[in-house]
Amino acid sequence: MDTITHTLFGVGIYQSVNKEKMNKKQKYALLITSIGASQIPDIDVISQLWDTTGQYQMWHRGITHSIFLAPLWALFFYIINRLVFKTKGIQSYFIALLAVFIHNTSDVFNAWGTGYLEPFSSVRLTFGTVPIVDLVIWFIFLLTFIGSKLYPKVKTHVLFRIGWVLIVLHIAIQSIQGSILYKNYKTDYQDLALSASFVPWHFTVIGKNDNTIDIINDSLLTKADFVERITSSNEADLNLLFAENPAAATLYKWSPFVVVVDDNNRIGIYDPRFYRNGDSFLGEYWDK
Structure with a gap:
């Protein structure tokens, strides 16, 4: 996902926590943890500074996005909370763990993919069922924010938890439809990939046979649109x-x-x- 979406994920996690019994310092620590942990896997972008062998494509979304590294990232933010903000308890660890998990897992659903299982596997996991910039996710967060202002009697953390349910439902619906399309085309091509469109429930199907690659725009609700055959x-x-x-x-x-x-x-x-x-x-x- 893009940086804005990951930031929204962090804010969404922060707002989903009941903070009624927290003091100002605890709230600030929670905000830093939620947003920081939602962004930390993308720290790999700094590898461009020393990449002289053209390896950046493998380094970006590589080991830093591994699900096996998530506990270490969470531990990092837990230590920051203890040393810098002097917070007690283990909540910060699990908040950070959740934020990193959401970052790494959400990236698997778009076409770019991640090294989700590194270092045990170098395969880039990618479903291609959610666009890198998902405007539906932005819209859900916007509605949740507006709802928190229009209905102050409803606790903010409750509204944002509902928003998270809607986001998970959206990704599930997108992915089910993408999976069905993938199966429909699977027998027609030797190699096949999906790339989700910015328009919800629409996908680009990329199929390869020998030296020809077909580009097709399709969805379960519309007729397939053959875009181009590339040699x-x-x-x-x-x-x-x-x-x-x-x-x-x-x-x-x-x-x-x-x-x-x-x-x-x-x-x-x-x-x-x-x-x-x-x-x-x-x-x-x-x-x-």
């Missing part, structure tokens, strides 16, 4: 590309499958899950 230059020798642009080798390993481009001007690869208007924003090339 991949699978016979091209990618060794020179990988030598000249190491990030291309990383992308080749990271993506479920790629489109190979080889013409008079350049050779390269791109991930067709992010194909829009004749190009993909996730590609690596080398000019001949």
Whole structure:
């Protein structure tokens, strides 16, 4: 998910806690823990500063997003609460653990995927059933916030807990529909991937057979819209590309499958899950 959504998750966790018996310092510590732990897995972006071998694609959403690292992140915020805010009890640990769990797990549902099982598996888990920027989630949080202002007699933490139920329901409905579409196309292609649209319940289906990749917009409620058939230059020798642009080798390993481009001007690869208007924003090339 994007940074705004992860921040909203943190605020949502904070607002979902009953703070009637908390003092100002405890509330501030809870806010820092909720938002900080909701963002901490993305600390891997700083790896760009020392990446000289094109490995960033594997490092981002890699080990820092592992479910096995979540307890360590939670422990980190627990220690901060004890040393900095002088808070007692173990609540901060479980709040941080929940926040990291939500961050890592929500990222699995969009097309980018995560190293959810690292270091025991390098496979990038990705369902592609929820967009990276999910406006429905934003809208639910907005309605919950407005509701807390319009109905002050209803406890804020109760309203936000209802909001969380709606978010989980939304993700479940999206994912069930995506799963059905995936099964419908599975027999037609050797390789298949989904990428959720910004429009709820709509998906882009990316199917590959040998050197052809089909891009199809579809949903369970509308007729399939065949967008384009792309031809991949699978016979091209990618060794020179990988030598000249190491990030291309990383992308080749990271993506479920790629489109190979080889013409008079350049050779390269791109991930067709992010194909829009004749190009993909996730590609690596080398000019001949």
